[in-house]
Amino acid sequence: MLSHDKVWAAIDALAAQNGLSPSGLARRAGLDPTAFNRSKRFAGDGRPRWPSTESLAKVLEATGEALDTFAARVGSSTLNTPERPFLVPLLSLSDLADTQSFDAHGQPAGSGWTTFQVPAASSDAFALRVSDDRFLPHYRPGDTIIVSHETPIRLGDRLVVKPFQEPVQLCFLENETPTSLNLMTIGDNSKSMRFQPSAIEWRARIIWASQ
Structure with missing residues (x-):
């Protein structure tokens, strides 16, 4: 029917x-x-x-x-339920540097994406798999993070951020004003970064991680 x-x-x-x-x-x-x-x-x-x-x-x-x-x-088609999870696009973080993996809006694009099952997700969610120890102690190799553009962003949230002409970054949002965006990279060797809003191509919130 x-x-x-x-x-x-x-x-x-x-x-x-x-x-x-x-x-x-x-x-x-x-x-x-x-x-x-x-x-x-x-x-x-x-x-x-x-x-x-x-x-x-x-x-x-x-x-x-x-x-x-x-x-x-x-x-x-069967509706997504906890027994039949959502499928979201998945890519390893180690593959981001060598491929055009996102479009200008931060949505998955290009080849290399597979799928990952989650209990629930927003319609624009995608998944990134941690492939090394750069993000310790927050994320370990093998962890998968779920990212959403639709979920509202608040101070202190963990984000995936794509500055223009720079690689994708995993960051904490420390502060935001109309003229600046203050971020702290996630990882053992974290560092502060400050951008003008116009310097950011896109950003999205990390809403879940398989840890």
Whole structure:
């Protein structure tokens, strides 16, 4: 039976199969990056919002998925529950320096992404795996961190930060003003960094870690 939940579950599964978040899938299809966010799946009064036929057609074209294959996916989709976790894109931190792993909005892009199961996640979440001891004592080799752009950021939060023309950093947010962003890198050899907001390409909050 066709249902609102199963159609969206099929879109989520298609995104994960292609190593993308729902936001990344929307962007690949040439849609507004927020088109498939979970917050957009219901109206303010609680009524369900369905993806348009135009957006589905663009997604199928962008991923090479046949219509009958997607229909079968809808028919077999099972809602994400603790027994059937969410799949989010996953990449090792050691692979970030050598690949174009993110787009300008900080969403997973390029090759090398696999998937990682989590009990729950926002629609734009992705996972990074710690591959060395740079981030001790906070994160050990083999730990996986879950990162979200949608989750609000507060002082003291742990972030993944991408300055323009610099590598991705794992940091604590120490202070923020309209003219400066003060960060402390995560790790045994931590250091303070100060940026103008315009110098930051994107940032996202670390919301969970498998430790």
